[in-house]
Amino acid sequence: MRGGLQLTRNVLFAAVKLLALPATAIILHDQLGIGIGLSWVAGMAVSAVPVAIWLWLHGSSVLPRPDWGVLRGLGTTAMA
Helix, strand or coil: CCHHHHHHHHHHHHHHHHHHHHHHHHHCCCCCCHHHHHHHHHHHHHHHHHHHHHHHHCCCCCCCCCCHHHHHHCHHHHHC
8 A cells, every 4th residue: 555655755745844834934924824835835746756756667657547437336335
C-alpha cells in the first residue's frame, strides 16, 4: 500500500509548508492570510513532484485508470 511513500510525502509537505510560512507571512502580511494559503499550495506542489517521479521510475502509473466494473458494482452498496 506504499505507506512509507505516503509518510515521506506528508513529512516533505509539512517541512516545506513550515519553511515557506514565515517568508510568505513577511512578504504578504497585508493580504488577508494569503501567505498561509500560498505556503500550503507550495508545500503540496513540492511534495507531489518527488512522489510522481518515484512512481514513474518504479513503473507504477502516476494516474491509474479506475476499474469501472468494480465501481459499478459498488453502486447498490453506496445507496444502502
